[in-house]
Amino acid sequence: MSARVPVVEHAEHHPGATEYIRIALVLTVITAAEVAVYYVPSLRPVIMPMLMVLSATKFALVVMFYMHLKFDNRLFSGFFIFGLVCAAFMITAFITLFHLLSAPKAF
Amino acid sequence: MEHVAALPAQAHVGETSTGLNSRKVLMWAFLGSDCMLFGSLIGTYLVYRGNYPSGPKPSDVFDIPYTSVSAFALLMSSLAMVLALAAIQRGDIRRLKIWLLCVAGLGLVFIGGQVYEFTTFGSEGLNLTTATFGSSFFTLTGFHGTHVTFGIVWLLMLWMLAARGQMTQARSLDVEIAGLYWHFVDIVWIIIFTVVYLIPAI
């Protein structure tokens, strides 16, 4: 990289409308699954990890495809993921400090 | 001075070191920063989770089917958003206008749902001042709602420009950037829906 580069707006691969709709279908199914999990009593013991995996999948699908992060410049991913990691670290630390390491409180 | 005029590298608008558009870089930096904003709000909510000395508990007020529907509306608005972007990238301004209205409409459905939810919670005795649950719940979801509202105004402005014939294929970046913001607001709700509503407290 040594020169100024003219801004090329859409050089990369773009998913088309059918792909968008297919992703929307997957998102719908996952959302339905999330709500279903909530209502099945026998799943209660594992509800937390299950819901976290499901919503993380939704999150990733939207970010990667609808926000094009999968196809776009890595700089964008860098910004976003750095902010995300810092926020996740902070939240994890708060949970650890206030609930796991302090006097036993139901969480 | 002859050689000066011959030198190529005048800084022209639209030429950047990375080849990336500056406004788009700004938007992604903003989204990274906004992660910390919502991170602090969600962190606060989780610190006070499970601590309900007085006032209603989450299970007393939450109506999961109702919130699922509005969460779904927001999720589908993201689909409309990418279709709007695809339309302008093809130069199809008519479809762009339709899809933009769809996004804004679904956003309004979500906001309407939130207003209704807040009023219902209020009548059930939960508000900003009832214990820490009320404070942290309304502040978190209120901040999100403000983000959505701002997004709706932005999209409607784009729609107005399109209606006045000022949106062309060449301006698809304007839609793309608004779209990034909109999708971000959507994924924040994906997290809130799970962490606040679905994962049961106690």
Next chain:
Amino acid sequence: MATIAAPVERRGLLARPVAPRGIWAWVTTVDAKQIGILYGATAFIFFLIGGTEALLMRTQLAVPNANVVGPGTFNALFTMHGTTMIFMVVMPLSAAFFNYIVPLQIGARDVAFPRLNAFSYWVFLSGGLLMHFGFLIQQVPDVGWFAYANLTENAFSQRGVDFWVVGLQVLGVGSLAAGFNFLVTIINLRAPGLTLMRMPLFTWTTFITSILIVLAFPVITIALVELMFDRLFGANFFNTANGGDPILWQHLFWVFGHPEVYILILPAMGIVSEIVPVFSRKPLFGYPFMVYAVASIAFLSFTVWAHHMFTTGLGPIAASFFAASTMLIAVPTGIKIFNWISTVYGGSVRLNTPHLFALGFIAMFTIGGLSGVMHASPPVDTQQQDTYFVVAHFHYVLFGGSVLALFGGIYYWFPKITGRFLGEGLGQLNFWLMMIGFNLTFGPMHFLGVDGMPRRIFTYPAEMGWGLWNLVSTIGAYAIGLSVLVFIANVSKSLRAGERAGSDPWDGRTLEWSISSPPPHYNFATIPVVHGRDAFWLEKYPELEGHAAAAPDERRDRTAAHDAGEAHGHIHVPDPSYWPIATAAGILVAGTGVLFAMPLLPVGLFVVLVGVVGWSMEPVNG
């Protein structure tokens, strides 16, 4: 002013002002250099205010049982002093250099978003004013610069806290806007060939500082919103009667607060890394390690915050984690110190004033860093917390570090900015007075702290035996005050009749020295092409660096070339604009509304709305 290739179609709510003069030129400017001067001048005024507050405190503490100011006033003094120095002096002084120097160092004509840049400054000014409005009704913030809950709840405090909350909130908005702007500027406006690993170190530290700003300030924003909701609407975030936990405030504050201390020190480190190589006539030693050290701080500084909270009882696991991460962050800091020393070592050293300040920085910062590592150990910190030992620590890093370096930066870049040198004689006097005064003031505080003198007390009994060192400290403080007067004399003398400086008075290494002093408003007539680190040095002395001499047409004189560039009439410089200050004024009105009369709040927000709309409809040029 701006030469425009083709007439621009003018549309929008207000025509863009063209070639305004006098005060209007400053009010509507979007030129990063002018904005830099505004930042610098405003910050210096706040420096005088904060300094006066400090002298009042030192006067009160000079002898036991003194009665210069009462306890209430003393609380207000240390609160306003700390808040002012951090948010209204060191940060904006750094921003002054970001604005003036970074575009020059990267070979750009302006920043990525010139109007946003002007907006940042006006919002900063509004925040500073809002913070000080409390003086109008004698309700001054008095809860310390970190405003620990639940002292800040309505039940335990007065209205002063509102001014602190609203003022800091607005200051944060200004910082965020500036952070985004410089982030994008450095990513996207670098001259051809200026790869990341060729960037001058000041540009690097600005880059990392901007990342810290955009990630840390949202956290304090939320903390302040929560506090404001508690105070205005009766929310319960920190209200213990209703389940609130004051410790949460401490976490949120320090998640922001520790990155904040790096926001304060990194620009200073960048300045020192520019000065030391120039005055040692050697390239910066270990450039890549400097860069990695600065960059690693961006990550690490988000993992250490609870070292400010050891005494809240974090428990052994958390305390060990935060102690370890704090000790770890001292490693990149140490690397930098060794690199500066190695740069000086064996160089042909010139001891001009800028270099004296830079060397002073290295020595003083090392002392402050060492005391920092000491209280990274929880048992040690338990002894030191809230004593004068901590006060000594953070003044060695903040004054001995940031402020000395910023003064060095002023002496270094003043010839570029004004075209005139600051006096060398007065400069040396300024430095030695400040250096001796500083050590007299803060050195003894180490002893006082170990002797058990708590911070934030307005007086002490004679039997404690703290009288001697307190007196020494007060004498030192007045010496610092004197050194600032010498500085003011130096500046006003130089502005009138200072020795003329050419474009490259120090035999500089970076691109800002390749153009005239002061630079033309478009900076570079032709955008430079960069072939390596220390771009301008390479261009001047290709043979020294083992490069083949550059082709004659690349060794052009950019200063002479600007006439040619202007004659061609294709230099795009953005026109001035009313909208940044108008939008910021809306924020000022809204903030005033929250503080004094709620009806003003919607008025202010409406002005902001109009401002944003007018802004986005304004025809953009260049």
